[in-house]
Amino acid sequence: MGQNPSQPSFQRVVIAGVGLIGGSFAAALKAAGVARHIVGVGRTAASLDEALQLGLVDEVQSDWALALKGADLLLLAMPVGQMGAVMAALAPHLEAQTLVTDAGSTKADVIEAIYLHLGEHIERVVPAHPIAGAEKSGPSAAHADLYRGKKVVLTPLPENAPHAIDAVRAAWAACGAHMFQMSPQEHDRVFAAVSHLPHLLAFGLVHDLAGRANAEQLFKYAASGFRDFTRIAGSHPEMWRDICVANRQALLAELDAYLAELAWLRALLIQSDGVGLEKLFAEASDARNAWAANQ
Amino acid sequence: MGQNPSQPSFQRVVIAGVGLIGGSFAAALKAAGVARHIVGVGRTAASLDEALQLGLVDEVQSDWALALKGADLLLLAMPVGQMGAVMAALAPHLEAQTLVTDAGSTKADVIEAIYLHLGEHIERVVPAHPIAGAEKSGPSAAHADLYRGKKVVLTPLPENAPHAIDAVRAAWAACGAHMFQMSPQEHDRVFAAVSHLPHLLAFGLVHDLAGRANAEQLFKYAASGFRDFTRIAGSHPEMWRDICVANRQALLAELDAYLAELAWLRALLIQSDGVGLEKLFAEASDARNAWAANQ
Missing domain, CATH: 3.40.50.720 (NAD(P)-binding Rossmann-like Domain)
Incomplete structure (x- = not known):
């Protein structure tokens, strides 16, 4: 060289x-x-x-x-x-x-x-x-x-x-x-959050729905939001098995943080807390749109 | 008329x-x-x-x-x-x-x-x-x-x-x-599963990550999978607040079913169960790709 x-x-x-x-x-x-x-x-x-x-x-x-x-x-x-x-x-x-x-x-x-x-x-x-x-x-x-x-x-x-x-x-x-x-550790933590967890979540949602008795009806009415959200659930199973097993410690930490977020969302829903839901949605929407505008 | x-x-x-x-x-x-x-x-x-x-x-x-x-x-x-x-x-x-x-x-x-x-x-x-x-x-x-x-x-x-x-x-x-x-009830159950829950999950993920001390670093490395997965997190906060509050009973049922799915995924990760993960991912991937091929 x-x-x-x-x-x-x-x-x-x-x-x-x-x-x-x-x-x-x-x-x-x-x-x-x-x-x-x-x-x-x-x-x-x-x-x-x-x-x-x-x-x-x-x-x-x-x-x-x-x-x-x-x-x-x-x-x-x-x-x-x-x-x-x-x-x-x-x-x-x-x-x-x-x-x-x-x-x-x-x-x-x-x-x-x-x-x-x-x-x-x-x-x-x-x-x-x-x-x-x-x-x-x-x-x-x-x-x-x-x-x-x-x-x-x-x-x-x-x-x-x-x-x-x-x-x-x-x-x-x-x-x-x-x-x-x-550093390798920093790499694995960052990608657990922005890549490996989203893949796990998308696989999980499609798997959940595909196993229902009314799966055919559900998929019939799934539209563009569902299509984009689940695109990564079409990814290569063997590759993602390896990634999830290899990075399971960082991925478990991310999954647990996300489960805490969902527990919060669940509490807001149970309380019909529209103010709390709108605040959370607005923060997410602002962050997502600011990120997308910079891509 | x-x-x-x-x-x-x-x-x-x-x-x-x-x-x-x-x-x-x-x-x-x-x-x-x-x-x-x-x-x-x-x-x-x-x-x-x-x-x-x-x-x-x-x-x-x-x-x-x-x-x-x-x-x-x-x-x-x-x-x-x-x-x-x-x-x-x-x-x-x-x-x-x-x-x-x-x-x-x-x-x-x-x-x-x-x-x-x-x-x-x-x-x-x-x-x-x-x-x-x-x-x-x-x-x-x-x-x-x-x-x-x-x-x-x-x-x-x-x-x-x-x-x-x-x-x-x-x-x-x-x-x-x-x-x-x-029927209205069937409608609300179906759309809780294929639309309202995915929106809630996407809002939740972006909100979780945006609140981190290293949010800027995380978003810097987010790529196309993240972009598609979170597109619906850019949706209108007021509209989605209303939908979630209005359909909260069906949405809570879907959220709880999904939490059970995540608990299963978490157990597979903790056990490093590559066979179980690959089977679940393959079922999801097959279902997702079959659906997309029919769209």
Whole structure:
């Protein structure tokens, strides 16, 4: 790679997991002209073939030794529940020059796996979380602009070498992302609140209604408010299982805070406290509209 | 009005509340060529002037006697909390030929007010709820196509005359709406589940987060999932205060069912029960995606 971290140049990039997230990272690096050769590794031959045919990657490999030989950057882009097993499998073949980053939606658990499996490489393993996604998944959903204008949060480790942090930051920045930095603990608390809890709440509402005897009638009259509120309930069950289990401590804290809020709302309803309800709704509405106006 | 209820013809229509809902009803009747003269009545002179200038109504009135003289159709289109007071004010001036309908989001409370204030006219008062809305409100947001392809639920009363039900149905159908019918109790239970509860949950989440010491940081990292989930938390506080108070019994039943669902989710999280979480998420995701595919 080049000496100037603002203009990285990778000779051989390995993408583990060539779906929406990994495939888009590959496409973005290619489009930016900063990756010469990209190798895809993945769970299923079908996804790898698709990624190859779509031109997201130049080569596919099922053998970690062959994939990682001479690599200067490795992205781990699979559901967080698989990260540990993947790291264990690739660790013996990871070379001394290879930078590693990941795209996991939770960080504390991924970092625990890094210490466990990639300890001897830790100065070059820089965790990251791209705040981007889409309703569709798989290689066919990937595109070079997925990260453009989106946030990517780095959660560097104390053991990371400064040059590794700079190079990983430059790689994500080359995808068009705006770069931010947090501690892993802070990251997991923030995303428990603004992402993981809303997903849990949306899954819960749809599950509750879908199990009713009159579910068909209920869904018949559900309209645009319901559609937007529950869009994230259509998300990938395995991915969200992994996120919820991995970040369950922060998520439980958020869920309990929310249950306290609902207990308050319940008391206002029981008392028919219109003044209290309107005040709470107005505070929420003002905050939501001020936030949306700044997006 | 005409003898054929599928092609209504109103000489004088009175719209009480000329905002998004009432203004769009006026515009739609005009566009369909089924209303000759439309009179607007409302709380504020500014809204009435705006509705007049926009051509939503032909005339504005602040005097119920003048407004209702010779009217063959009256729409009540104000927040449900105001319905009783408005009915009390207009009742002495309501003529024996005037059909009445409303656009309230809840029905049991509106019907209670109808029995209380419009009892002697009850055969011609047919409650309705158009399942349509928009983020914006006021006369400037009104347009003739708001109800096109949307559902309107009639909740007729046992005392309603068949010709009155037919004519009110024909008026809403002339706006392009698909017409449905339910009992008021069934209506209020269904919309507590698919509309009122989601609004309460979204208001609650934003209110919870907005009150945190790190609210600014949280909102900074909120992304598209949060945006859609909380869109309805930007809704009109007064309107939703009225809906929640009016339908609080059905809403409390829904809230309690949802709290039981969250207690289950909380137990799965505490136990790190990935299998249970994935099963629940998959059932929700399948139900949500099947519903969305049919929209």
